[in-house]
Amino acid sequence: MAFGKGHHLHLIDGSAFIFRAYHALPPLTRKSDGLPVGAVSGFCNMLLRYIEENTGPDAPTHAAVIFDKGSHTFRNDLYDKYKGNRPEMPEDLRPQIPLTREATRAFNVACEEMEGFEADDIIATLARQAREAGGRVTIISSDKDLMQLVGGGVEMLDAMKNLRIDAEGVEAKFGVGPDRVIDVQALAGDSVDNVPGAPGIGLKTAALLINEYGDLETLLERAGEIKQPKRRQTLIDNADQIRLSKRLVTLDCDTPLTFTLDDLEVRDPDPETLLKFLTEMEFRTITKRVSERMGVAPPAVPEPAAPETVADDIPFDPEAYEVVRDAEALSVWIDRIMERGWVALDTETTGLDDMRVDLVGISLAVELGRACYIPLRHKAADRDDLFGSDALAEGQMDPDTCIAMLKPVFEDPSILKIGQNMKYDAKVLARQGIDVAPIDDTMLISYAQHAGLHGHGMDTLSERYLDHTPIPIKPLLGTGKSAITFDRVPIEKAAPYAAEDADITLRLWHSLKPNLHRAKVTTVYETMERPLVPVLSAMERAGIKVDRDTLSRMSAAFAQKMAGLEAEIHELAGESFNVGSPKQLGEILFDKMGLEGGKKGKTGAYATGADVLEDLATEHDLPARVLDWRQLSKLKSTYTDALQDHINPDTGRVHTSYMIAGAATGRLASTDPNLQNIPIRSEEGRRIRQAFVAEEGKVLLALDYSQIELRILAHIAGIDALKEAFRDGQDIHAATASEMFGVPLDQMTPDVRRQAKAINFGVIYGISGFGLARNLRIPRAEAQGFIDRYFERFPGIKDYMADTTAFAKEHGFVQTLFGRKIHTPEISASGPRAGFAKRAAINAPIQGTAADVIRRAMIRMPDAIADLPATMLLQVHDELLFEVEEGAVDAVTERVREIMEGAAMPAVDLTVPLTVDAGSGANWSEAH
Incomplete structure (x- = not known):
């Protein structure tokens, strides 16, 4: 029999049931495999109670549970920030969502959802169809967005409070009848769904205005008549935004449904199907309750061993x-x-x-x-x-x-x-x-x-x-x-x-x-680990073109320059020796030249590592030249020579491999070959990037986050001066120098700015006075004074360091803003290890959050650029490199920048904006 007069349709807001169930009960896991099922258990109990309570003459003839499917709807196409402020789903709720659908079907209740439409739109369309067919409708929800549907045979029921909401109830809440709810919502906006509305106008004022002018369009047309200047100007300036808001809050009563009202006819549950589901979920109490209600013997719910x-x-x-x-x-x-x-x-x-x-x-x-x-x-x-x-x-x-x-x-x-x-x-x-x-x-x-x-x-x-x-x-x-x-x-x-x-x-x-x-890391795994695998796999298969001839010329040039440095080193030493031999170098520096600081290791040879040579370079040219020679030797052996062997003969490209689980902080590591450690501050390092080229008709496009770790530090530590400087687009190092040394920005010298820059980046890594002195080549006492002054001017940083260290000692780990855990097993150790562990713990939430941000951007990127002639090739710390058709650079830059700058949302709302710099060229050096 077709739905019509005398029929009663119940429409259950599935999301409301799920979230009420989730928050009403303590966490519950299935014993056999640890699967979280607390929300599913609560949902089943609510559904069973609903069935038990809706019997008798006023029982529904038709019913359905309506769910949201996916997060993107036509409203996101109208306004890309729609629902952009909503936090991500709790990590233990995510795997329970599909189980609530299974539960609904197990109870033999119609279960409906549609891609591209919200559950509210489906409910609105069904309510219209039922009303036009002459039937009654009860919407089981307390969602204010559904109140625009009340009236004409449609009412709402807040099942938790057993409160019926009719037209009078709607007017009591909004100050207007159901037919004007959307006008009030359009004016007042909605911070939960990120509907902009009219700035400064709340529900009460919106209701007063609509009651005075009759409807929204009349109000906007006559806004110039409003006496209050601020309110008048707000409505005039934001008219288009208000009209957009009305489109966002208006439910679609013409959703193209793939089912009919007749498909929603109430049916009794099948005992075997329902009890099988409840048994699989290992719900003993409700299984027994359902069995008794159906008059069948309860099935045995096994007590399985843990996996x-x-x-x-x-x-x-x-x-x-x-x-x-x-x-x-x-x-x-x-x-x-x-x-x-x-x-x-x-x-x-x-x-x-x-x-x-x-x-x-x-x-x-x-x-x-x-x-x-x-x-x-x-x-x-x-x-x-x-x-x-x-x-x-x-x-x-x-x-x-x-x-x-x-x-x-x-x-x-x-x-x-x-x-x-x-x-x-x-x-x-x-x-x-x-x-x-x-x-x-x-x-x-x-x-x-x-x-x-x-x-x-x-x-x-x-x-x-x-x-x-x-x-x-x-x-x-x-x-x-x-x-x-x-x-x-x-x-x-x-x-x-x-x-x-x-x-x-x-x-x-x-x-x-x-x-x-x-x-409590399900969200980390599901949103930043698992979905990264296919993204990296595609990048690695794509590879990047490398010009073998360019590398060969560079190798020859490096060899020639190294020979010149060797001659200079031999002249400074007064004799020839093997510059690549640490033993011979140590004997020259400490035995022959008598430089201070020589320490012998277990082998009896002097230590001549980079840290030793960097200290000695302030006293003598020879160690400085050795550092230059070593840098060239490393570039030649690691890159200009080795990269030629890594060119794939089938593709003509170099295919690096990314280690997802290498660094504890979440940073990716590039191997075979390592393309992340090519130095970019030296002229030689930049020259190596010239060998990475685009295919004919294409260019390389590089986009990288500007000072992302400092921005994250400013957010986490709550440094208002730094946050303001970032928001105003100031030179952050000059701003820091001005704050620390009292130098006006227009009088800033390069030397003072350089000192502030060294401190800004050094603090992130827990630099000591000794380390800063080496970096700036100034006395240790002066360097320590800079650090002390830095903490005085930005006390929040010292508080952050103390709080982070204390948290690590108490819990054994620190966390990024996105919930990634970095364990700190040696945080309570003694000796040198303790200092290293402390610095690592302080840096980890900052570097890890930066790593999480770019991971999130990379995961979103394939879908974002799917319609553009661009391929993501490389990730180098805070930079992404793309190969793009020449005519599409601007379009790709705009799309990629949008994704990268918004990558933290909606999980984390940073108080400091993320900005992305972009460049393009025929080779990587030109692009960066």
Whole structure:
């Protein structure tokens, strides 16, 4: 029977139910795997109570729970700051959201949501349709935004207060009837949803104005008649903003629904379906209550052991590992994967360079203790040849068949792929035409929880959390000149090793994943670790073009300049010696020349590290020239020579690899080759960047944050003078010098500014008077005086340092503004380690927050520039480098700058603006 007169529709605001449930109950986790389920439990209880209370003659004939789907709606297209101030979802609530949908369906209540529209729009459309069909509507919510719908057979019910809201109730709240609610909201704005409204006009004033002039448009047309000057000018100046606000608060009553009112007919729950869901959630009380209500025997809710115990109880047994050699055997494993919904995987390759290696085999694990290895390209053994023949060994699966079978599984969005350092495996499989997603990474799960405590490699994690030492790789591959690649390892030896890797990965996932929410770092992992993997993978595969001829010319020039420096050094020393020998250099400096400060180490040789030479350089030219020689030697060996070997012969580009879990603070590390440590302050370092070039018809575009760590320090420490200087766009180092030394900005000298700059950056890293004296080459007492004066002028910084150190000692970690934990295990140590640990703890929240900001920007970037001819190539600390078509530089710059400058939002509302500098050119040096 079609919905019509006499029918009663209940529309439940799903988000309101969820958040009330979440905040009303203490945290609750599912015992079997540690999954947070407190909000789900509360939601189920609320839904059951709703069903129990709505019986009898006034019971609804139709009902639905309406949810929001995603955060982007048409309102964000109208106003990009809409709901921009809302905090991110609590980390332990995020995984519960899809479970509330499952719960609704388990209770056999219609569950609806639509991409691009808010739940309120769906409710508004259903209410209009029901009203026009002659039925009644009750909206179960207390959301003020829905009050514009009240009237004409539509009312609201605040289920928590059991309070019905009709037209009179709306007028009591807004001062106007439901038909004028949107006019009042448009004027007053909404700080929660970031609706701008009219500055300085609140609900009461808005209601007075609307009641006086009748409606919003009349008010704006007659704004010039208003007697109060300030209010009159506000309405005139902000008319367009007010009209935009009205569009934002007006609900869409014509949402293109994909279902009808008839689909929402009330249905009784199916006992088997509902009890199965409640049992899986391990809700004992409500399971018993529902069973009694339905008159069925309550199912047993098991008391499972924690995953850690399960993993410990199942021994590692290589005999339980299978070698999959054909399509029939692989089909069995694929069926297991589809049934389970997840799979741990690992790839075996011929080396470590994921852009050049060959795929040798794939291992899979679905259950603890059971895994398989699929050999694909192992070479046949040949007794006459140490390295074997090129013929493939027998008993392997055809690689093309294997890839074809696994591709739909590895790309299936409903199947979770679990890996250890998943970026490597994803890149290897991408070269086979497989886009692996979605993924979980045990290395990053550990990193989110344990940064600063230990490494996150598989062997370390296995020994620490599984009490198991994995099968070592060295006995299989050998060492030195006799070492072989994995494709030369016999299958019978390779299989246990490879399959165990997948088994260990699955065990680690079961053990570590549930602890994310207990450590309160679920949001860190889900928003800044896991989504970064595909972003970095794409960047690494893209690589950057390097001009080999330019590098060769630079190497020759560096060699020539080094020879000149050697001659100068020999002349200053009065004899020839090996400048690259620390032993010979020490003898020259301290024995022959008699310079002070010589200290011998355990080997009996003098220490001649950079710190020693930098101190000596203030007294003599020879150590200064040695420092210059070493710098050139490092640039030549590390970059101009080595980079030529890193040019990929297939792409003609250099493909660096980023370590996500390298630095405890969240900073990325570039390796093989390291492109982050090319010095940019020296002329030679800048010349090396000239070798990084754009393809023909394109340019390189560099955007980097301006003094981001100082800005974060100003925010965290609450330094008003620095915050004001940043907001006003002042030269921060000149402003600091003016504040410290009392020098007016228009009388600032370069020397005074340089001193302030050294202090600004030095303080972030906990610099001492001795360190500052070395940097500025001034007496230590004078340098300490500068630092003391700095703390006097900016006392908030000293308070921040003291508070951060105390927090670290009490909790054993510090945090970034985004919740990243950096553990400080040696903060209470004695001796030199204590000083280092203290400085690291003070710096970590600042450097870590900066790292988090650029991670967030990088994660958002692919979607942001998807419609532009641009590719993100490199990340170097606070800088992002893109390759862009020549005619699109301005458009890409604008888009990227917007993303970077807004990357902290909505999680953190910085009180200091982030600014981004941009430059472009044919090579990296020109762009930066």
